[in-house]
Amino acid sequence: MRYLVTSALPYANGRLHVGHVAGAYLPADIYVRYLKMKTEDVIYICGTDEHGTPISISADKENTTPASIVQRYHKSIKAAFDKIGIEFDNFSGTAREGHYRISQEFFTNLYDKGHIVPKDTTQLYCEHDQRFLPDRYVEGICPRCKQEGARGDQCDACGATYDATTLIEPKCKICGTTPVIRSTRHWFLKLDDFTGKLTEWISSKTYWKENVRNFMLNLLEQGLVERSITRDLSWGVPVPLPEAEGKVLYVWFDAPIGYISSTIEWAEKIGQPDRWKDYWLDPNTQMIHFIGKDNIVFHSIIWPAMLMGQDKKYCLPHDIPANEFLNLEGQKVSSSKDWAVWVDEFAETFPAEYLRYYLAVNAPETKDMDFSFRDFQARINNELNNVLGNLINRVLSFAAKNFASRVEACPLSEESKALVEEVMRTAHECEESYSQFGVKASCKKIMDLARSGNRYFDERKPWTAFKTDPLHAQETLFTCLCLISKISVLFSPVLPKTMAELRALLGVESKVTWNEVHNVIDQAFVINEVKPIFRKILDEEIDQELERLQTKAAPAKAKNYKALKELISYDEFSRMDIRIARILSAQKVPKTDKLLHLVIDLGFEERELVAGIAEHYAPEAIVGKKVVVLANLEPRKIRGIVSQGMILAAEDENGLSILLPEKDSGPGSTVQ
């Protein structure tokens, strides 16, 4: 059996954060290291995803070329991987010539088979820049909430999604002029052509993770729609059709092809240019894509469909172990708000393998997990340091002090044999969990083994036995050393560097193969050196990290004052009828998060209205309050309730604050 392992291509427009690592890279790296220890034929392929609109925008903003943006982040991402020991056989990028060629071949094959068809659509075109504007290149007034600064396809203020051509007063983000609507032609992938094949294929994948399988089956059932796979952009893989000048392939179309082009690049580098075919065209190869859950659709539907539509008989993914997300201190990670732990920064502060351990043991395998600095500290200190680190340290120092660093092999009692058997059992269990991507389970088993070692050591009391029965103590030490050396094998996929250091201390061969766990050790241990391999993380260090996180994120939250609106005349102002009203009753509108259904007393009449304040005010807390209401706003039906007016409230990043009259003005009083 041969293995081809990939991780989702990181997008070359930002740094790498711990969420990325936990989901797509560390589990893959551990899996690959395990396979390599088993001397399996495996390569680990990745690279940066280097096309698409955000990169073009970054380039324009910095007045540079997309290529230079890509180069910068490619370097930074690769450096971060190096720091935490994510080792690829090849780390390429999609803006390379070989990649263009294959991507175009993919398109052409699908096109020739009739799976790709052209369609005309309308889109905004900037006459000044002479280019069509993708959604992210346009800004304007939201057609629904009339808020300024709405994006081309979506309004951040009200959340509406719409077609960019419906935007009011659209402006080109590059030059600021007003674009015009023009017709443009795009090419669509007819995914539905593959529904039957895909369904059949997924049916055989009973061993897939539930989240992936369910998601995919669901989509297939709902029916697949045609997807546009081209864009009007200059940065990307040109569409290989004479009539498609100025168009490039959509980044999502060419990105997964990067797995192939990176493999080809690898084959060329090792001087065997045809080797890539072993991994892509031979059905004896298992292809495994590690991804985050955001990538499931592309890897389980679109990508297999693309592969199915090729002339070459490509292997389909054997498994797609998608992981869930890692939150940070209870909140979603957000790169733009700087609410993230960056890998390169983190590795400056703490030993990189602490991060590997924490992310492994806290892997978001079945549900979203939380990265918390306090939890990180606790797990490193209590588990790695106290349980494993201390076991190693107490055994090694005892051996150094009382056995002059040399512990001979000796016959084992039943008690010791039991421990050795437990080691063997754990080895088998780890084998099973590693091969099923169960990183968490492996770590737990190994730590349990270390705990057993501590218990064994305690029960046998070598410090006492040594005085009366040195052989008894020797047996204890020898057994513990065996256990530790086996742990150094079992833990190698997760903590390669630290385990190598440990093996150096133990005086055993530094190169590890998995077979070693099954060997019976009959030779003496000669200890090289005694020193702690882990250290505790201090409270101060954690305080510092937390503070840094808060201050980094804070300014991002505080900024963003909304732009001042245009001047209006007094006359326009006076058309608004603002009144004081008393809230008579309030209840939540069912099935909504933010809406309260209110009955208010305006003095001269009672009215119903709906207010979006439920997240900030409990119904019982505002009944009886006197509030400020815009009373002549045209009624609008929301969730079946006719809302006759609007409660005035102030809003900032901390939430909403209802305006209240400072003195006891009666209901119906006018406000100006």
Next chain:
RNA sequence: CGCGAGGUGGAGCAGUCGGUAGCUCGUCGGGCUCAUAACCCGAAGGUCGAAGGUUCGAGUCCUUCCCUCGCUACCA
């Protein structure tokens, strides 16, 4: 409302094929002194979101409902 994922002792989690409910941390009590104030033993603490059902037996299967999170919608 739609889709997806979850709801297990104070906290964070594991529970594969249905068979007396586990782990780590925390708390309380004890032991040890080889070791990085580390380690070991013991105890308290859960009607496994709720209700029905299948079964000799369900955290584990089925049905309905409730709650939380993500995407989505609502947010005059």
